[in-house]
Amino acid sequence: MVFSPALAATIGLEEAILLQQLDTLTQHSTSQARRGFEWFTLPRQQLLNHCGFWTPADLHRISRNLVEKAVILIDSPPLHSNDELVFAFNQPIQQSIQPPSTPQPTLRRAQTLRNNWSPSEDILQLLQLNHAIPRQFALDQLEDFILYWRERDEPSHAWENKFRTHVIGQWRRQQAPKTATNFEVDQPARLDSNWRPNADALEILNRNGVDPDFVNEAIPEFVLYWKERGSHPKELNSRFIQHIRLQWARYTSAIKHSTEPTRITPDWTPSSDVYDILTLSHIDATFANDLLPEFIVFWRDSNQLQTSWNSKFLQHVKYHWAKQHQLTNEATSSTRGRSLSEDLSDTSWAQ
Numbered sequence: 001m002v003f004s005p006a007l008a009a010t011i012g013l014e015e016a017i018l019l020q021q022l023d024t025l026t027q028h029s030t031s032q033a034r035r036g037f038e039w040f041t042l043p044r045q046q047l048l049n050h051c052g053f054w055t056p057a058d059l060h061r062i063s064r065n066l067v068e069k070a071v072i073l074i075d076s077p078p079l080h081s082n083d084e085l086v087f088a089f090n091q092p093i094q095q096s097i098q099p100p101s102t103p104q105p106t107l108r109r110a111q112t113l114r115n116n117w118s119p120s121e122d123i124l125q126l127l128q129l130n131h132a133i134p135r136q137f138a139l140d141q142l143e144d145f146i147l148y149w150r151e152r153d154e155p156s157h158a159w160e161n162k163f164r165t166h167v168i169g170q171w172r173r174q175q176a177p178k179t180a181t182n183f184e185v186d187q188p189a190r191l192d193s194n195w196r197p198n199a200d201a202l203e204i205l206n207r208n209g210v211d212p213d214f215v216n217e218a219i220p221e222f223v224l225y226w227k228e229r230g231s232h233p234k235e236l237n238s239r240f241i242q243h244i245r246l247q248w249a250r251y252t253s254a255i256k257h258s259t260e261p262t263r264i265t266p267d268w269t270p271s272s273d274v275y276d277i278l279t280l281s282h283i284d285a286t287f288a289n290d291l292l293p294e295f296i297v298f299w300r301d302s303n304q305l306q307t308s309w310n311s312k313f314l315q316h317v318k319y320h321w322a323k324q325h326q327l328t329n330e331a332t333s334s335t336r337g338r339s340l341s342e343d344l345s346d347t348s349w350a351q
Helices: 005-011 013-026 044-050 056-068 121-131 135-140 142-152 159-175 199-207 212-229 236-254 272-280 285-302 309-324 340-345
Strands: 032-034 037-043 072-074 084-089
Touching: 005 013, 013 037, 013 044, 013 056, 013 084, 037 044, 044 056, 044 084, 056 072, 056 084, 121 135, 121 159, 135 142, 135 159, 142 159, 142 236, 199 212, 199 236, 212 236, 212 309, 236 272, 272 285, 272 309, 285 309
Parallel strands: none
Antiparallel strands: 032 037, 037 084, 072 084
C-alpha cells in the first residue's frame, strides 16, 4: 500500500493508510454535493476487503481519529454497527464550479498511460526508503512499463501504484538468490550481427499473424538498438516479441491501402504514421527525409503504380537503414559506394 511518510508523521501511520485507501476507492465512485462538500458512500465490506488487517472496530477507531483531526467528515453511524460509511474529505467545493443548490454527481475517469508518463518524485523516494530500491533501477524499468501498458491500452486510476508494483517485482526477481540445481541454466545468447530470435519467438509471432518478412526486416534495427545501449537484457526473445508486436500493430493500423493503385506525385510526402513507425524502429527522421527526393524521382521515372506509397517508402527507408548499419565483421561500405540507379533498382527490399 502506498502512503505518504510525511503525512503519516503528521496524522499517524494508520490514519495515513486509511486516508489513502479512501482516496483510492473514491477515485472511481460517484459523489453527492451536500452542505458544501462532496459526500461518498462506501460499503463496510469493501473497506474490510481492502484493509483485511483491520477489524470493523479498528476501522471505526481510525476513522473517528481522522474526524477528530479535521481530515474527513462522517455522516453515518459507527462502522461497527452500520454497513456503510458516508463521509466527505474536509475540502469545501468551490462555489464557482458547483453551486450547493444544484447537487451534481461527479465521476473520476480512468485514463490510459501516456507515452511520456513518468513517476512522481514521491514514488521514487518511497521505493528507495521503504524497499531500498535505487532510484536509477526504478527509472530503468520505466521503458518496459510504458511499452507493456501502451500495448494493452487499458485505462487505470492509479498508474503510480502499478509502477510501484512493477518495480518491486523486478527488484525481487533480481535479488532472489540463485538456487543450486542439478542442471546448468542456459546463458542468454550473445548479441551480435548473427543473432536471430529463437524458434519459439518466431512461432508466437507467426500465430499472431505477423508477416515473416516484417520480422526479418526488424532484426537489424533491434540488434542495433541494444548494441548501442552497451548491454542487452537476458530476455532478448521476449523483448523482441514485444518490439515486433507493437510495431506490427502500428504498421497494420497506420498503413492504409487504397483500393486503386496510383502514380506517385512530385510533391508526395509520407504520412505522420510512417514517422511514428520509424521512431518505434529507432530510425532517425532526418535519415528518412534525405531518402525522400531520390525515392520520388526513381518511382516517377519508373512510372509504376502502387496502392500504398507509405508502405513502399517505409520499406525503402528500413532497407537502407539496415544496409547502413550492418553489424558484421566485414568492413562497412557507404550506401553511395554504388550509383543511385543501382541502389534504386535493387528491388530486394520491396519484395
